[in-house]
Amino acid sequence: MTLLHTIYLLAITAEAMSGAIMGMRRGMDLFGICMLGTVTALGGGTVRDILLGNYPVGWIQHPEFLAFTAGAALVTAFVARYLHHLRMVFLLVDGLGLVAFTVIGCDVALGLGAHPAIVVLAGLITGIFGGLLRDILCNRVPMVLRRELYATVALFTGLLYMTLLWLGVSSNIASVAALVSGFLFRVLAVAFDWRLPTFNRRDIRGLD
Amino acid sequence: MTLLHTIYLLAITAEAMSGAIMGMRRGMDLFGICMLGTVTALGGGTVRDILLGNYPVGWIQHPEFLAFTAGAALVTAFVARYLHHLRMVFLLVDGLGLVAFTVIGCDVALGLGAHPAIVVLAGLITGIFGGLLRDILCNRVPMVLRRELYATVALFTGLLYMTLLWLGVSSNIASVAALVSGFLFRVLAVAFDWRLPTFNRRDIRGLD
Amino acid sequence: MTLLHTIYLLAITAEAMSGAIMGMRRGMDLFGICMLGTVTALGGGTVRDILLGNYPVGWIQHPEFLAFTAGAALVTAFVARYLHHLRMVFLLVDGLGLVAFTVIGCDVALGLGAHPAIVVLAGLITGIFGGLLRDILCNRVPMVLRRELYATVALFTGLLYMTLLWLGVSSNIASVAALVSGFLFRVLAVAFDWRLPTFNRRDIRGLD
Numbered sequence: 001m002t003l004l005h006t007i008y009l010l011a012i013t014a015e016a017m018s019g020a021i022m023g024m025r026r027g028m029d030l031f032g033i034c035m036l037g038t039v040t041a042l043g044g045g046t047v048r049d050i051l052l053g054n055y056p057v058g059w060i061q062h063p064e065f066l067a068f069t070a071g072a073a074l075v076t077a078f079v080a081r082y083l084h085h086l087r088m089v090f091l092l093v094d095g096l097g098l099v100a101f102t103v104i105g106c107d108v109a110l111g112l113g114a115h116p117a118i119v120v121l122a123g124l125i126t127g128i129f130g131g132l133l134r135d136i137l138c139n140r141v142p143m144v145l146r147r148e149l150y151a152t153v154a155l156f157t158g159l160l161y162m163t164l165l166w167l168g169v170s171s172n173i174a175s176v177a178a179l180v181s182g183f184l185f186r187v188l189a190v191a192f193d194w195r196l197p198t199f200n201r202r203d204i205r206g207l208d
Numbered sequence: 209m210t211l212l213h214t215i216y217l218l219a220i221t222a223e224a225m226s227g228a229i230m231g232m233r234r235g236m237d238l239f240g241i242c243m244l245g246t247v248t249a250l251g252g253g254t255v256r257d258i259l260l261g262n263y264p265v266g267w268i269q270h271p272e273f274l275a276f277t278a279g280a281a282l283v284t285a286f287v288a289r290y291l292h293h294l295r296m297v298f299l300l301v302d303g304l305g306l307v308a309f310t311v312i313g314c315d316v317a318l319g320l321g322a323h324p325a326i327v328v329l330a331g332l333i334t335g336i337f338g339g340l341l342r343d344i345l346c347n348r349v350p351m352v353l354r355r356e357l358y359a360t361v362a363l364f365t366g367l368l369y370m371t372l373l374w375l376g377v378s379s380n381i382a383s384v385a386a387l388v389s390g391f392l393f394r395v396l397a398v399a400f401d402w403r404l405p406t407f408n409r410r411d412i413r414g415l416d
Numbered sequence: 417m418t419l420l421h422t423i424y425l426l427a428i429t430a431e432a433m434s435g436a437i438m439g440m441r442r443g444m445d446l447f448g449i450c451m452l453g454t455v456t457a458l459g460g461g462t463v464r465d466i467l468l469g470n471y472p473v474g475w476i477q478h479p480e481f482l483a484f485t486a487g488a489a490l491v492t493a494f495v496a497r498y499l500h501h502l503r504m505v506f507l508l509v510d511g512l513g514l515v516a517f518t519v520i521g522c523d524v525a526l527g528l529g530a531h532p533a534i535v536v537l538a539g540l541i542t543g544i545f546g547g548l549l550r551d552i553l554c555n556r557v558p559m560v561l562r563r564e565l566y567a568t569v570a571l572f573t574g575l576l577y578m579t580l581l582w583l584g585v586s587s588n589i590a591s592v593a594a595l596v597s598g599f600l601f602r603v604l605a606v607a608f609d610w611r612l613p614t615f616n617r618r619d620i621r622g623l624d
Contacts, residue, residue, distance in 0.1 A: 023561070029612035031568060032561030046467070051254070053263035055469035063533040077615055117271040132345075137548075139557045141347045145231070145240030152239060196237035199285055259462070261471035325479040340553075349555045353439070353448030360447060404445035407493055 004175060008104060011097030012041040012065065013072045018094060019134050020073035021080060026138050030077060036137055037073025038066060044130040048105050048122050052112055091190060098150065099182035102127040102157040103175050116162055123158035124151060149189035152196065157182030212383060216312060219305030220249040220273065221280045226302060227342050228281035229288060234346050238285060244345055245281025246274060252338040256313050256330050260320055299398060306358065307390035310335040310365040311383050324370055331366035332359060357397035360404065365390030420591060424520060427513030428457040428481065429488045434510060435550050436489035437496060442554050446493060452553055453489025454482060460546040464521050464538050468528055507606060514566065515598035518543040518573040519591050532578055539574035540567060565605035568612065573598030 019040030023033040042059050049057045059065045076083075083090075105126025109119040128144045128151050135142040144150050157178050164174035188194070227248025231241040250267050257265045267273045284291075291298075313334025317327040336352045336359050343350040352358050365386050372382035396402070435456025439449040458475050465473045475481045492499075499506075521542025525535040544560045544567050551558040560566050573594050580590035604610070 024615045026557055026562075027614055028557075028561045029563060029614045031612055032558075033615075035561060035567070050258060050466060051265055052268065053265070057467055057469070060468065060530070060534050063531050063537075066533065066537070080615070114268070115271050117274065118268050121271075121274070136344060136552060137558060137561065139347065139555065141234055141236075142240075142345060145236045145243060145345065146234075147237060151243070196239055198235055198237045199232045199241075199288070258466060259473055260476065261473070322476070323479050325482065326476050329479075329482070344552060347555065349442055349444075350448075350553060353444045353451060353553065354442075355445060359451070404447055406443055406445045407440045407449075407496070 004100060004104060004179075007096060007100040007179070009068065010093060011100045012069055014090065014093035014097050015041040015130055016069035016072040017076045018090060019130075020076035022134060022138055023073075024077060024080060030074070033077050034070040034073045036134060037076070038069040039137060040130045040134040041069040041072075042066070042130065043133040044101055044126040044128065045105070045108075047129040047133070048108065048125045051125065052109060052114070052118075052122060054108060054112060092187070095153075095183055095186035095190070096179075098127050098153060098186060099157045099179050101130075102154045102182065103161055103178055106158050106161050107175075110165075116166075120155065120158040120162055123161070124154045127151075127154035127157075146198075147195065149186070149194050149196065153182055153186045153189060156185055212308060212312065212387075215304060215308040215387070217276065218301060219308045220277055222298065222301035222305050223249040223338055224277035224280040225284045226298060227338075228284035230342060230346055231281075232285060232288060238282070241285050242278040242281045244342060245284070246277040247345060248338045248342040249277040249280075250274075250338065251341040252309055252334040252336065253313070253316075255337040255341070256316065256333045259333065260317060260322070260326075260330060262316060262320060300395070303361075303391055303394035303398070304387075306335050306362060306394060307365045307387050309338075310362045310390065311369055311386055314366050314369050315383075318373075324374075328363065328366035328370055331369070332362045335359075335362035335365075354406075355403065357394070357402050357404065361390055361394045361397060364393055420516060420520060420595075423512060423516040423595070425484065426509060427516045428485055430506065430509035430513050431457040431546055432485035432488040433492045434506060435546075436492035438550060438554055439489075440493060440496060446490070449493050450486040450489045452550060453492070454485040455553060456546045456550040457485040457488075458482075458546065459549040460517055460542040460544065461521070461524075463545040463549070464524065464541045467541065468525060468530070468534075468538065470524060470528060508603070511569075511599055511602035511606070512595075514543050514569060514602060515573045515595050517546075518570045518598065519577055519594055522574050522577050523591075526581075532582075536571065536574035536578055539577070540570045543567075543570035543573075562614075563611065565602070565610050565612065569598055569602045569605060572601055 016037035019037035020033045022040075023036035026032075028036060042065060045058045049055065102123040104123075106119050106123035108126075109122035114122065131150075132142040132144055135144075160181055161174055161178035164177055165171065169177070224245035227245035228241045230248075231244035234240075236244060250273060253266045257263065310331040312331075314327050314331035316334075317330035322330065339358075340350040340352055343352075368389055369382055369386035372385055373379065377385070432453035435453035436449045438456075439452035442448075444452060458481060461474045465471065518539040520539075522535050522539035524542075525538035530538065547566075548558040548560055551560075576597055577590055577594035580593055581587065585593070
């Protein structure tokens with residue numbers, strides 16, 4: 001599907017740029033910035049493929065993706081100072097990337113004949129593990145485990161996609177509907193600062 | 209073997225609860241808590257299966273394990289405040305889980321016809337990598353590398369199991385003997401605070 | 417090729433020792449030290465094999481490598497206090513290991529018929545991921561992403577090796593030429609403190 005493919009390229013570019021900015025913030029050198037951008041962009045799909053045993057891994061079959069992500073990170077390093085008014089654009093493209101990654105991840109697992117629960121999980125992993133690996137390399141507790149409706153958006157998108165397919169909706173319509181709904185959910189979650197519950201230290205008193 | 213399977217379910221529940229408590233301590237939200245519980249419970253077996261090329265990975269074949277671990281983590285998040293007098297129970301079930309994971313890991317590698325050293329290592333990896341991944345996601349140096357006889361218990365359990373099999377003892381008896389001995393070793397190690405040697409900063413002077 | 421094999425054994429010993437010293441610095445116990453040494457020495461090749469789907473993973477086929485690396489780490493723990501004048505030797509053997517790992521990683525990918533870009537990347541991953549995993553286990557931002565020409569040396573070595581092979585140079589000569597050139601590059605980079613550019617906080621103002 002060409003639309004999904006275009007969105008995918010847009011998404012890995014946006015993720016590579018976000019990874020690059022995080023690398024700059026951590027004082028990484030030019031290699032670290034390119035590698036962090038690449039891991040952020042392609043890490044989710046890689047973890048999914050390894051867990052599913054789906055070889056060859058995506059970027060090994062398409063090494064041009066690496067040029068794409070490393071190039072986007074490299075450019076970001078030199079133009080970041082001019083991007084400060086693009087924060088909102090980043091947030092939107094990142095949200096689009098999240099839902100696109102999720103739908104693509106579901107499709108991969110569907111193609112392998114996986115159990116419906118594993119299909120949704122493959123979407124979730126594709127959506128969130130790039131950022132999770134980025135945060136581990138930056139030596140911090142992954143953002144996705146702490147705040148914002150990010151993983152929840154991926155879960156919602158994957159569940160909606162699977163439900164539509166199960167209801168007999170055509171694959172194209174189901175993926176567009178999941179993309180649009182998931183993206184709107186993400187935008188609303190950011191706009192209204194929706195969060196999942198957390199717990200306070202008193203709740204675990206005596207279990208430390 | 210039904211006993212081992214029952215202990216396994218008990219063990220992944222205990223590990224998921226311990227992961228959930230760690231996630232609460234780090235201020236994770238409900239998704240992070242469920243994911244950390246699941247990684248703690250199923251991470252060791254997953255790393256083992258990926259290293260051995262043993263596909264499909266356990267929980268992909270049995271997605272119900274995921275419901276089990278995420279459910280245990282979810283419940284833990286809401287009842288943790290009532291669990292503070294259960295510390296000792298946790299420690300015991302965690303010790304049982306460690307030795308059960310080890311014996312199960314050995315069995316998987318045995319089934320693949322691996323070298324005896326790899327069999328013991330597969331047991332060790334199954335026993336300790338869940339907690340190791342949990343600690344990485346919590347942004348701290350893995351506990352298993354620093355303190356307590358934890359990995360040592362897994363190594364002892366695996367070595368004893370393999371020795372008994374090598375001596376011609378039946379698989380059932382060998383696994384029960386390894387479980388009981390390993391569990392006792394762990395309980396004694398905790399009770400008497402047994403530790404492996406560490407080294408002090410003076411020992412590495414000039415090599416920093 | 418026997419020369420490369422000898423250098424490989426030297427290299428995993430040196431890497432295991434460097435991992436052990438890092439583990440001692442972090443207050444790890446004897447198990448942690450041995451495991452960190454082993455991960456540092458064998459982690460790069462393991463990540464490469466998993467990404468390429470190249471099973472069985474090296475040390476599973478050759479468990480004697482594990483005895484080698486764990487043994488080197490164990491010995492290091494007890495003799496580290498006498499090694500402080502060997503800092504320069506470590507640095508040289510580590511540089512040799514880096515280029516040897518890179519050439520070996522390229523050879524593995526070549527043997528699988530991978531795309532030239534993936535061959536160079538397989539060399540890079542083999543060269544740097546041991547140290548990267550070591551730093552993650554030590555809870556710090558991987559050194560290779562931040563400073564020194566380390567990854568750059570691996571990239572240079574892999575690119576030179578592939579260029580020579582592409583020009584029709586025999587495999588033996590190409591690997592020796594890549595080893596020698598890469599090693600000299602590394603020595604010069606350390607001696608003159610060559611670095612890749614980093615960026616300052618002002619460059620990412622408004623993107624935090």
